[in-house]
Amino acid sequence: MADLDRFLPDESFLLDREAADWRDAIRLAGRGLVNAGFTTDAYTDEMIATVEKMGPYIVIAPGLALAHARPSDAVLRTGLSWVRLSTPVEFGNKDNDPVSLVIGLAGHDENEHIEVMSAIAAALMDRRKTQSLATAKTPAAIRTILGS
Template sequence: MATDIDGFLPDSSFMLDVPAQDWREAITLAGKGLTASGFTTEAYTGEMIAAVENLGPYMVIAPGLALAHSRPSAAVLNTGLSWVRLSTPVKFGNKANDPVSLVIGLAGKNEDEHIVVMSAIASALSDPVKTAQLKAAATPEDIRRILKA
């Protein structure tokens, strides 16, 4: 699955250099990308926001990076990702990793697909060189190419 990043991250799931007032708006943008790509219904966006409200900012997994997600549910139609690069970073309330400038939305149809896609993204983002390239990438095509490398 990790090799088919094109199917999990279509052009419609990207928003590059967009503004958000706060973490809720940042997650809402990630949810819009998931919905626009047919991965989720709008209800999933509310589930992602509720996860932060109930569990805290655990989604901020590295400096400047949030992996917005919720558990597989009826609101998930297909496994996929959205990619939101914010024009101005926002705070999620995670002292170690705030502020966030990249929000990746993750929707998993089931636990297995959820974990496979999440680990593929995590391995790419654990490489500082790739992370820097992703921050500078100009197009969705460039981002997919970096993730596949």
């Protein structure tokens, strides 16, 4: 299991936040990455540009978007942000909209990137865990659910 305290510190969480649209939701994910020291603000712009260019492929499951961009100088170190929206937003993915959870991913090193994503993906495949994650009150509670 990835070291969630290192890759998903308290500073990277924004829980029960409002977003006007998908761009705003990605900006929140970017803020979490910046707050934790994983990226610069430029990475947030890169994540938005990726969706503008490639479409809403980042909406990988019902209600879940994995916001990311290619590795760049804007990534200071590998990490995640966790944004739970109080009101879901549309990304334009007919199969998986609306989105209420946006996970920001900044990959600095390919191996760490894969390790972190594998750990998160495994947790999110478990329906009981996803239900618990939707109501968990604190970053520590979310990390506990992900790690169990």
